[in-house]
Amino acid sequence: MNRPYNFSAGPAAIPAEVLEQAAAEMLDWHGSGMGVMEMSHRGKEFISIYEQAEADLRELxxxxANFKxxxxxxxxxAENAIVPLNLSHAATVDFVLTGSWSQKSFKEAGKYAAQAHVSASAEDSNFTAIPPAASWDLSRGASYVHLCTNxxxxxxxxxxxxxxxALGSDAPLVIDFSSHVASRPVDWSRVGLAFGGAQKNIGPAGLTIVIVREDLLGHALPACPSAFxxxxxxxxxxxYNTPPTWGIYMAGLTFQWLKRQREGGLTGIAAMExxxxxxxxxxxxxxxQSQLYLNKVAxxxxxxxxxPFFLRNEAxxxxxxxxAKERGLLQLKGHKSVGGMRASIYNAMPLAxxxxxxxxxxxxEQQHA
Ligand code: PMP
Structure with missing residues (x-):
């Protein structure tokens, strides 16, 4: 089936192969007589789906091994609250503000941490640059340092x-990698915790992935909800509670798809990158190279x-x-806070x-020159 190209920022395009497999298995998963949405999360069928998804993500x-x-x-x-509820045992948490999502995280953390501190902000540049790390004002003894890495x-x-x-902070690094998870490798030697919603690069909305170093577990504030x-x-x-079973299954199919990807002798995430x-x-x-379009980011x-890009003639x-829609190029409108256009080209978007x-x-551009 020839589908249009979908440039949505999320929920976003899912590889057609994944959707086709999910459709084929919708009524009867592997001869079990049940669809995945109808299975007990504690039954052997779903446990096998969960274990495979976890193992595949760990491999990809x-x-x-010391991360859960x-x-x-x-x-x-929700992670903007859940992270400080779990990790903000010390007085201060540090934030580097590089756009709307890190700003939101900063504001929310202030409800739970004794002090949420801005170590650096790119607001002056309208969030078109990242302040150099050497200029960040990192707090001594902070619980963590938060970045939104995309x-x-x-x-x-x-x-x-x-x-x-190397910047003089002993704090663990917390990254919100919602919108570039699985698009490139992660240097875990520099990360304490990574979180991301699934609905951009991994599958449907409803699943949140958290990858956390074991030594950061067990320090939650007393008010932290048990399920979080x-x-x-x-x-x-x-x-502990019922996990988002359908989301985990779809993520698992996407992980299998990722493992099959090949590019220039590379496989998996390296190929994707x-x-x-x-x-x-x-x-x-x-x-x-155009006279009409403009991207302002360094x-x-x-x-x-x-x-994100703008037409110099906004009319x-x-x-x-x-x-664009006529040509089968969907969801290119920019975010309302920024305007213009935005093309989100996650893993499921082919070069074509x-x-x-x-x-x-x-x-x-030629038509309007
Ligand atoms: N962080 C980033 C980087 C995001 O792009 C988004 C969603 N666009 C969020 C957090 C918020 O995710 P959710 O809507 O799943 O809470």
């Missing part, structure tokens, strides 16, 4: 994680996943979107989809 992201993988509910915004709205990505020790206490969740293999670099380069080059921190916005967008960018 090369998650070390938790499958939770609540999404990225700002979905502003299109800003950390291409390297900071080495907090990382230690309780870890001790119960993510089944190569493809994502090629896709992003193609799109940024075409925007930079080249060293441009996101490979979310590419053409509606015509641009209508023409980005090429189709680039062809349209050229054609539209």
């Amino acid at each position: 992201l090369a998650v070390p 993988i938790l499958f939770m509910q609540g999404g990225g915004l 700002e979905t709205i502003h299109g800003v990505e950390f291409h390297e994680l900071p080495d907090l020790k 206490n990382y230690k309780t969740v870890a001790d119960n293999q993510s089944m 190569q493809r994502n670099i090629a896709k992003a380069e193609l799109l940024y080059r075409s925007i930079d 080249p060293n921190c441009r996101s490979r996943m979310n590419i 053409l916005n509606d015509a641009f979107l209508a023409g 989809g980005v090429q189709a967008l680039v062809d349209y960018l050229h054609a539209f």
Whole structure:
């Protein structure tokens, strides 16, 4: 089936192979007589789905043995509260503000931590650059340092994680990797905890992935809800409460799909990363070379996943979107807080989809020159 290319920022496109397999298994999963949504989470069928998904994610992201993988509910915004409820035993938590999502995390943490401190902010640049790590004002003895490593709205990505020790901080690094999880490898030697909603790169909304170093478990504030206490969740293999079973199953199918990906002799996440670099380069080059389109983000921190761009003549916005839709290029409208356009090109977007967008960018510009 020839489907349009979907550039939604999330919930976002899912690989057609994954959707087809889920459709084929909808009424009867592997001869069990049940669909996955109808299974007890404690039955052997679902346990096997869960164990495979966990093992595949651990393999794909090369998650070390001293990290727990938790499958939770609540999404990225709930984690903004759940992280401080679990980790803010010391007085201060540090934030680097690089866009809307880290700003939201900072505001929420202030409800739970004694002090939420801004170590650096890119607000002055309208969130088009990342303040250099050497300039961050990191607190002594902070519980953690929070970054959003891919700002979905502003299109800003950390291409390297900071080495907090080298910057004089002993705090664990907490990253919100919602919108670039599984698009590139993660340097776990620099991370204490990573969280992300699934609905961009991994599957349907409703599943939240938390990957946490074991020594950070067991320090929750007394008010932390049991279902959101990382230690309780870890001790119960993510089944203290009913986990988002359908989301875990769909994520598992996506992990299998990721493992099958090949690119230039590479497999899995390494292959994905190569493809994502090629896709992003193609799109940024075409925007930079045009007279009509503009991306304002500093080249060293441009996101490979979310590419906001503006038409210099904003009166053409509606015509641009209508023409895109006609060509089967969907959901290109920018976030309301930023305006303009945004192309989200997660793992499920093939190079051919980005090429189709680039062809349209050229054609539209010529038509309106
Ligand atoms: N963090 C980031 C980076 C996001 O992109 C989003 C959603 N767009 C969130 C957090 C919030 O996720 P949710 O809506 O699942 O709570």
